[in-house]
Amino acid sequence: MTSESATNATAPIVQQDLFLGIDVGGTSVKLGLVDASGTVHAKNALATPSLGTPERVFAAAIGFADSELSSGSCKKANLAGIGLAVPGVLDAQEAVLREVVNLPGWQGKRLQEILSEVRDLPNAVVNDANSAAYAEHALRSLGNKSLALVTLGTGIGSGLVINGSPYGGDHGCAGELGHIAIRFGSNAVRCTCGKRGHLEAYAGSKGVVRQLHSLAETANNSDLRAALSTGDVTPRDIASRAQDNCDLCITVINQTAEYLGQAIGQMAQVIDPAVVLLGGAMTFGGKQSKVGQRFLETVHSTIVDTTLEQVGNNLKVEFASLGNDAGVIGAAMVAQQVIAS
Ligand SMILES: [Zn+2]
Numbered sequence: 001m002t003s004e005s006a007t008n009a010t011a012p013i014v015q016q017d018l019f020l021g022i023d024v025g026g027t028s029v030k031l032g033l034v035d036a037s038g039t040v041h042a043k044n045a046l047a048t049p050s051l052g053t054p055e056r057v058f059a060a061a062i063g064f065a066d067s068e069l070s071s072g073s074c075k076k077a078n079l080a081g082i083g084l085a086v087p088g089v090l091d092a093q094e095a096v097l098r099e100v101v102n103l104p105g106w107q108g109k110r111l112q113e114i115l116s117e118v119r120d121l122p123n124a125v126v127n128d129a130n131s132a133a134y135a136e137h138a139l140r141s142l143g144n145k146s147l148a149l150v151t152l153g154t155g156i157g158s159g160l161v162i163n164g165s166p167y168g169g170d171h172g173c174a175g176e177l178g179h180i181a182i183r184f185g186s187n188a189v190r191c192t193c194g195k196r197g198h199l200e201a202y203a204g205s206k207g208v209v210r211q212l213h214s215l216a217e218t219a220n221n222s223d224l225r226a227a228l229s230t231g232d233v234t235p236r237d238i239a240s241r242a243q244d245n246c247d248l249c250i251t252v253i254n255q256t257a258e259y260l261g262q263a264i265g266q267m268a269q270v271i272d273p274a275v276v277l278l279g280g281a282m283t284f285g286g287k288q289s290k291v292g293q294r295f296l297e298t299v300h301s302t303i304v305d306t307t308l309e310q311v312g313n314n315l316k317v318e319f320a321s322l323g324n325d326a327g328v329i330g331a332a333m334v335a336q337q338v339i340a341s
Pocket of ligand 1: 178179192194198200
């Protein structure tokens with residue numbers, strides 16, 4: 001790696017190792033040629049449904065890399081490895097997806113073998129949440145430290161990097177934060193997984209809207225009840241109303257932050273990571289807004305209130321930085337890590 005390449009993404013690259021990152025989602029496949037420092041030198045996105053099977057997706061991805069390396073912005077660079085990030089429950093030992101939605105034809109396939117058949121290069125397969133977490137970890141130069149990236153939206157998940165390496169667990173389910181129980185007993189709200197009291201039922205986007213609904217009914221707030229009756233109120237709308245001083249919206253965001261803080265606190269008490277990041281679609285405005293900053297502060301203070309001092313007080317809680325490119329960067333860097341080890 002040269003310092004010019006790390007700071008100037010548009011400069012032509014000469015004889016540098018690049019890694020192809022492939023981040024597969026249900027609607028699009030994101031591709032990137034990434035150097036050892038995590039700088040993206042070329043990227044593209046393709047529609048997943050039109051590509052279909054892993055064989056076709058990988059062939060298209062290699063086609064993109066070859067084109068960039070032969071005549072595009074990465075001319076003369078060397079393709080050193082391929083990293084693949086996939087959603088769902090990944091058996092990391094076998095590189096096989098055991099459970100996945102929206103990717104027909106992917107479950108049960110030996111992904112590493114198919115990648116090798118398409119191009120015989122070192123490769124690695126990683127869960128997409130862990131891939132994004134690994135990219136954020138590399139960005140912060142955390143070395144052998146641990147990090148959790150919590151993604152907030154309809155579902156709540158987390159990517160884990162433990163001691164400097166992505167960690168998926170023995171059954172591909174490590175970091176499934178949405179299914180940590182925060183309430184117990186027969187009155188606890190039922191989760192999408194069928195069990196009761198899970199975080200996702202309270203702090204996933206549907207749970208947040210349901211709680212606002214319940215508060216608006218109790219307070220007999222006709223304005224909010226009318227808005228909620230349309231069924232289109234989103235956490236983004238709730239953040240915007242909170243910005244305009246809607247008390248009930250502020251309350252529901254606070255409550256959500258407390259639920260999250262309780263669950264993240266449990267995870268932090270077990271893993272004792274250096275950093276926890278909040279990302280995904282439901283950050284209530286993120287660090288750019290006062291509402292988002294208060295949300296983050298309440299998550300953090302709840303973690304501090306519910307964990308040992310050494311855990312909560314030493315833990316950094318921040319918003320994620322990399323957004324949409326995180327999966328591609330992380331996949332490429334995991335491939336690099338495999339080659340280096
Ligand atoms: Zn659940």
